[in-house]
Amino acid sequence: MRNLINILDLSTEEIQGLMDTANDIIAHPAAYAEKCRGKKLATLFFEPSTRTRLSFEAAMYELGGNVLGFSEAASSSSAKGESVADTAKILSCYADIIAMRHPKEGAPYVASLNASIPVINAGDGGHNHPTQTLADLLTIYREKGRLDHLTIGLCGDLKYGRTVHSLLEAMSRYEGIKVVLISPEELKLPSYVKKGVLVEKGVEYIQTTSLEEAIPELDILYMTRIQRERFPSEEEYFRLKDSYILTPEKMQAAKADMCVLHPLPRVNEISVAVDSDPRACYFKQALYGKYMRMALILKLLEEADKPEKPEPDEGLYLRNVIKCRNSRCITTTEQELDHVFKLVNREHDLYRCIYCETKEKYHGI
């Protein structure tokens, strides 16, 4: 069974394949209108996310399929204490493919281990949101004609913004990528992303606190929301917030063919006056997200019928030896779930939780 839990589950060839399909859908929508006739998508949203949910639903309907599910945990059996594993097993009786949103990190992975149908991660807490990244990639590809040799600015909350981390992971696999990290000091990109992604893959990057200074060089500007509560103080918030709001004035310094992206919903980090600028691509991005989800649903349903490739277990695992300390990890709430860590660095005795990817040191072996 193929699932999509993390954007890195897909090779660059597979991403190119999804983009090719999406482009073909855009060009010939009628050819896809009956592709999923009789198929059902389950949208299991344990926390609300209207835009993502409706994008998946629109995608499935445009393929001729049906949709069932729930839009918040209160309406679900989990309110009665059902485990994610059981929900995944039962939904495998009712649907052909699952899109799951969950506040706990690793929940869709747990679902994928238990479902007999493909599972798509539609966002698991602050962890992964691979279909957002697919939307970002198609937008860049359609607007710039390529995914390599681009200077990409990422602006706003780079510390907690999972869409930023996923996009960096995805883009770091292409050649000639330069990254400009634009954020207040307090919300800088975490060093584990800087080291683990940018340094590891040899991606050139600079850090700055000034959007105005950075903007002239950029091919892509990826804006994100800064939540007020992320700032150390109210004063700091009011002092800084305007510097990270994109306005028509700041746009004047940008290249004529720069693209502005935003994962949406926005609150006020992009002025409404920018919407009419032809470089504003964030509503197109929402549209492209639908087409990438269509391509993804098609690919996973197709591969669901193929015999499973046995995954060679090359790693060294700790099962119920140490516990994950991440309070947002699915292991903190799921009943009877083994705590499993995989060795990722033998020299440093470093293990990684297979659900939420939090790293732990362990010397006991």
Added chain:
Amino acid sequence: MRNLINILDLSTEEIQGLMDTANDIIAHPAAYAEKCRGKKLATLFFEPSTRTRLSFEAAMYELGGNVLGFSEAASSSSAKGESVADTAKILSCYADIIAMRHPKEGAPYVASLNASIPVINAGDGGHNHPTQTLADLLTIYREKGRLDHLTIGLCGDLKYGRTVHSLLEAMSRYEGIKVVLISPEELKLPSYVKKGVLVEKGVEYIQTTSLEEAIPELDILYMTRIQRERFPSEEEYFRLKDSYILTPEKMQAAKADMCVLHPLPRVNEISVAVDSDPRACYFKQALYGKYMRMALILKLLEEADKPEKPEPDEGLYLRNVIKCRNSRCITTTEQELDHVFKLVNREHDLYRCIYCETKEKYHGI
């Protein structure tokens, strides 16, 4: 793009056209079963209204289309602070037509200004609810064979009942309409409706507090609910409430072909014992509402593909000069929304908020 925000957006010819289509659907439902194949209706209900929502959904399904959306704000992106304008823009990527319910007056109008697909107002606070009025009109037309030369009694809460105001606006365009306004003193029809609709259009009307006295003259009796909290006191409520409850006894004094309408849901303002009276038309009215929504969806989708007629801007507008003081106006919550007023009476310096239609005097120009 054609939208339906206010019942007066439709000419009497267009209303007749919708009724003709609805009657044809009733006569030949199979001919319409595939009309919207591949189309999607977005039901964006920022507050719950099951009956209206399910009526729209049933309408779209009977046309062969699909439905996506949400049934309350808690499940929507607005909980994250997204503006109505952005929601409308994004939903334009996911659906072909929008039905929007919102607690703020003017919200569907804001949506219509930003969507690239048609928007239907499915109720905006106490302001407009045009598809209810379409249901009312078809019920009268089918039961009485005409919309003119009728004596219409409106009973209950005439002060806050928006369905009453909209029905009066719609009926005042037909000839020979007599109106009997039946309500407690405290809940009389507001004078701006009396003057602005009945007097302005020369509609004959009388006011009374007695349903029993009024009933023998009526061709149509339009009942509405009186909410307990509308009364000045508990005593007043208990003294008066029974006079405005329709019972089999009161029905005895009515014409043999009078029709009883009610926008539903009812609580106790019509006794259940009246349901079996052949003059009780309120459940038929719910059914006719579905057919009018089908006719409306068909009409708006058809006109969505036609080139837009440029709207001649003949008015004089104030943009961000005065602010709307109506606390239920969408301008009180929507980010970056201009406060716009249109001159409606030059002699009295009277302007009207383009969103909620609240009037203001302004002498500054």
Added chain:
Amino acid sequence: MRNLINILDLSTEEIQGLMDTANDIIAHPAAYAEKCRGKKLATLFFEPSTRTRLSFEAAMYELGGNVLGFSEAASSSSAKGESVADTAKILSCYADIIAMRHPKEGAPYVASLNASIPVINAGDGGHNHPTQTLADLLTIYREKGRLDHLTIGLCGDLKYGRTVHSLLEAMSRYEGIKVVLISPEELKLPSYVKKGVLVEKGVEYIQTTSLEEAIPELDILYMTRIQRERFPSEEEYFRLKDSYILTPEKMQAAKADMCVLHPLPRVNEISVAVDSDPRACYFKQALYGKYMRMALILKLLEEADKPEKPEPDEGLYLRNVIKCRNSRCITTTEQELDHVFKLVNREHDLYRCIYCETKEKYHGI
């Protein structure tokens, strides 16, 4: 109009017919994929029950139909005080068949008295849940090849578990059924079920507190959840709970072809380690539930078009003479609903509420 309110509404021949249809659907799903094209199921869930709701939705989609409805009361018109009777009448305008879940006992029966389309009880408080029983029966039939001559163990909360009571009612109609009742003292099968079902139908039964002792004899083990709050004290709970948890160890003493059933969701009453045992049938049971719902929808829609058989009123009824004292009865909340009791035992002056089936003595006649 045929409805399904109580499992006993169906004769054993009709249950066999539904199982035959379900088996045919399992064998030839494509033959059913368009059977309900253009039909609409209304899922009216006044309290959340994801699994049951999604099972109905999946069933309708696999028949080619559509689904509309709500998943909790907060999103429904009942929040505005609408009666169940009115909701049923209005939904009859929007859908072709209703599946209703309601916290009040007898609510789906009230709906069936008012709807002009078939009503399926999808669970009314602790009262009835006939489609769960249909799922149970098909599971037993497919796994054991018969519904008669079986030894059935029921384990857990036999006092409040409505699925247990319904299953006993259904199974007591087959020959050669032996029942083993396994529960703590405090949660024993109520004597009205023992007398009214087992003794009345001459079903052989024994009672025990030990799952371990009972398990070797069983053909079927029906597990249910014991809610902590059902126990007289915390100590009692901790002392007893493990004895009613099914583990691989306990399974070792069971027959090689025993079947384990559970209505789901489970919390911890069946260890996850049992899931991989081929005798674990509870996820299959969820799947079979979907097929029985498909068969039921087909049957009721088919019979909806047939002329109604007049039901001979043979009973003696009390109308508004005594009131139902069951606080969970729909008569406690529904407006203008007659209190109706039917004589069930003349010798003892025993009457039964027609909605929730609570019995009352009345000597006044």
